[in-house]
Amino acid sequence: MHxxxxxxxxxxxxxxxxxxxxxxxxVILLFIFLLIPFLxxxxxxxxxxxxxKPGATQFVGLKNxxxxxxxxxxxKSIVNTFVFVILVVPLQVCLALGLALLINRKLKGISIYRxxxxxPTVLSLVVVxxxxxxxxxxxxxxxxxxxxxxxxxxxxxxxxxxxxxxCIVVLSAWQGCGFQMMIFLSGLQDIPAYLYxxxxxxxxxxxxxxxxxxxxxxxxxAVFVSLNIVVSAFQLIIQxxxxxxxxxxxxxxxxxxxxxxxxxxxxxxxxxxxxxxxxTVMVLTITLIQNxxxxxxxxx
Amino acid sequence: MKKMSLSGKILMYGMLTVIALxxxxxxxxxxxxxxxxxxxxxxxxTSLKAFLPSFQPQVFFNYQQVLGRIPLxxxxxxxxxxxxxxxxxxxxxxxxAGYAFxxxxxxxxxxxxxxxxxxMVIPAQTVMLPQFSIIYKMGLSNSYLALILxxxxxxxxxxxxxxxxxxxxxxxxxxxxxxxxxALRIFxxxxxxxxxxxxxxxxxxxxxxxxxxxxxxxxxISDTAKQTIQMALSSLFSISPVNYGNVxxxxxxxxxxxxxxxxxxxxxxxxxxxxxxxxx
Numbered sequence: 073m074h075x076x077x078x079x080x081x082x083x084x085x086x087x088x089x090x091x092x093x094x095x096x097x098x099v100i101l102l103f104i105f106l107l108i109p110f111l112x113x114x115x116x117x118x119x120x121x122x123x124x125k126p127g128a129t130q131f132v133g134l135k136n137x138x139x140x141x142x143x144x145x146x147x148k149s150i151v152n153t154f155v156f157v158i159l160v161v162p163l164q165v166c167l168a169l170g171l172a173l174l175i176n177r178k179l180k181g182i183s184i185y186r187x188x189x190x191x192p193t194v195l196s197l198v199v200v201x202x203x204x205x206x207x208x209x210x211x212x213x214x215x216x217x218x219x220x221x222x223x224x225x226x227x228x229x230x231x232x233x234x235x236x237x238x239c240i241v242v243l244s245a246w247q248g249c250g251f252q253m254m255i256f257l258s259g260l261q262d263i264p265a266y267l268y269x270x271x272x273x274x275x276x277x278x279x280x281x282x283x284x285x286x287x288x289x290x291x292x293x294a295v296f297v298s299l300n301i302v303v304s305a306f307q308l309i310i311q312x313x314x315x316x317x318x319x320x321x322x323x324x325x326x327x328x329x330x331x332x333x334x335x336x337x338x339x340x341x342x343x344x345x346x347x348x349x350x351x352t353v354m355v356l357t358i359t360l361i362q363n364x365x366x367x368x369x370x371x372x
Numbered sequence: 373m374k375k376m377s378l379s380g381k382i383l384m385y386g387m388l389t390v391i392a393l394x395x396x397x398x399x400x401x402x403x404x405x406x407x408x409x410x411x412x413x414x415x416x417x418t419s420l421k422a423f424l425p426s427f428q429p430q431v432f433f434n435y436q437q438v439l440g441r442i443p444l445x446x447x448x449x450x451x452x453x454x455x456x457x458x459x460x461x462x463x464x465x466x467x468x469a470g471y472a473f474x475x476x477x478x479x480x481x482x483x484x485x486x487x488x489x490x491x492m493v494i495p496a497q498t499v500m501l502p503q504f505s506i507i508y509k510m511g512l513s514n515s516y517l518a519l520i521l522x523x524x525x526x527x528x529x530x531x532x533x534x535x536x537x538x539x540x541x542x543x544x545x546x547x548x549x550x551x552x553x554x555a556l557r558i559f560x561x562x563x564x565x566x567x568x569x570x571x572x573x574x575x576x577x578x579x580x581x582x583x584x585x586x587x588x589x590x591x592x593i594s595d596t597a598k599q600t601i602q603m604a605l606s607s608l609f610s611i612s613p614v615n616y617g618n619v620x621x622x623x624x625x626x627x628x629x630x631x632x633x634x635x636x637x638x639x640x641x642x643x644x645x646x647x648x649x650x651x652x
Binding site for chain 2: 099101202204206221251341
């Protein structure tokens with residue numbers, strides 16, 4: 073691997089050996105369970121690999137990718153995933169920012185409120201999905217019963233292809249926003265207090281202070297937070313898996329759910345890997361944009 | 373900051389409490405419903421009574437029933453045991469690698485470290501299918517090793533450990549080195565105790581991530597006796613007859629361990645939130 077490097081031919085010192093020994097367990101594990109799988113995802117995507125018929129594996133060129141472009145369910149899952157991302161990101165960022173502004177004050181017992189808003193983020197998505205299934209249930213769910221007593225509904229929420237994804241957006245933003253609230257909160261506390269004092273001296277109203285000091289001060293964090301939510305929103309699977317099985321009419325089918333179904337449920341590893349590769353390219357593109365923006369804003 | 377008037381304070385607390393209650397309504401509903409039978413849940417559900425507790429003579433009957441319906445305790449034990457193994461091995465493996473990247477000299481160090489940074493951005497979902505086929509070929513399907521082995525090493529935690537060790541002044545190790553202490557001894561006796569907070573942070577991050585993990589366990593575990601906690605919970609959701617009270621008790625039971633760990637190690641978890649930034 074390192075031929076041509078004269079240092080390599082020297083006898084390794086004791087420290088060299090120690091260093092190699094220290095990283096060996098991690099490197100071996102990452103090699104087997106991360107690097108090889110990554111290369112296999114690429115390799116398998118050009119084959120018809122089926123885990124139950126490994127002997128019949130053949131190189132099929134770009135066939136899987138051509139098939140993908142005609143796969144209406146996969147195309148729908150891409151659209152659904154983008155819809156989810158486009159809806160959940162602004163909602164979750166606004167919730168997180170709102171909560172951060174709300175609890176960013178010196179009051180006795182404020183940490184209890186902070187805990188309350190943060191608590192849903194440590195719940196599992198399975199717990200949250202089951203809980204909200206009962207909230208959204210069309211027959212005896214909490215929401216329909218409460219609305220019904222006001223003479224509204226009943227709404228089919230998760231059983232209606234028009235509203236199903238929206239319902240998942242709401243619970244996902246609710247579950248996740250406490251996490252970004254914490255990041256916003258640390259950003260708010262980093263804004264120097266003298267800026268506000270100076271603004272008050274100049275007679276700026278609370279709202280003007282918010283527009284001209286708070287928001288610009290949180291700019292970098294907002295970008296960072298949004299892109300993080302984008303990346304994790306792309307990985308949506310558990311909520312539709314638990315709540316809707318991707319329905320109704322594939323309205324909540326997502327990319328990762330489709331990868332799981334194709335590769336794992338139907339054993340089409342080759343075709344599933346092609347989907348996974350498309351997914352990876354999308355996520356890595358966002359990550360690259362994120363790195364570009366973050367390094368640029370660090371230079372500012 | 374200006375001192376707030378008493379009425380202003382009361383208004384503020386009132387507003388905070390109302391917003392917190394609205395925000396917490398699903399959890400409040402979950403908790404109070406876990407103490408009601410289904411007749412009680414459905415008679416209360418049309419009004420705010422849904423969020424108020426009402427106790428039956430046998431307070432914990434839903435909890436007793438749910439433990440009889442599915443092997444929830446067994447699943448909890450399964451999750452606790454495999455997560456404990458992952459945490460212990462993961463802390464050692466990742467922190468040793470982090471220490472090597474922070475302090476030791478060895479051939480290929482920069483190359484391996486850049487590779488590590490590169491694979492850090494690979495999403496878990498990209499590799500889940502081949503990971504599954506590797507586990508399958510190794511004959512590890514349906515074993516705890518399938519849950520443990522892929523979870524031990526993590527580029528992100530190696531990176532976190534490295535950053536943390538870089539912050540420890542080198543002079544501390546120099547003295548030990550002059551005394552002839554080996555790197556292994558310096559690491560375990562000097563560095564590890566100094567870096568306790570980062571170990572606590574990684575412990576809680578790993579615990580919460582694995583306790584809540586669902587898709588990977590579903591892929592590799594098929595034996596009911598080996599189910600993880602989230603798998604058991606999802607089976608409770610799908611078996612009939614559906615009993616809201618039972619399910620709410622199940623959800624509460626599963627949530628308690630994460631809440632306890634989170635509350636007791638809150639400081640370290642928040643530090644982890646700040647340093648990793650991203651989570652689902």
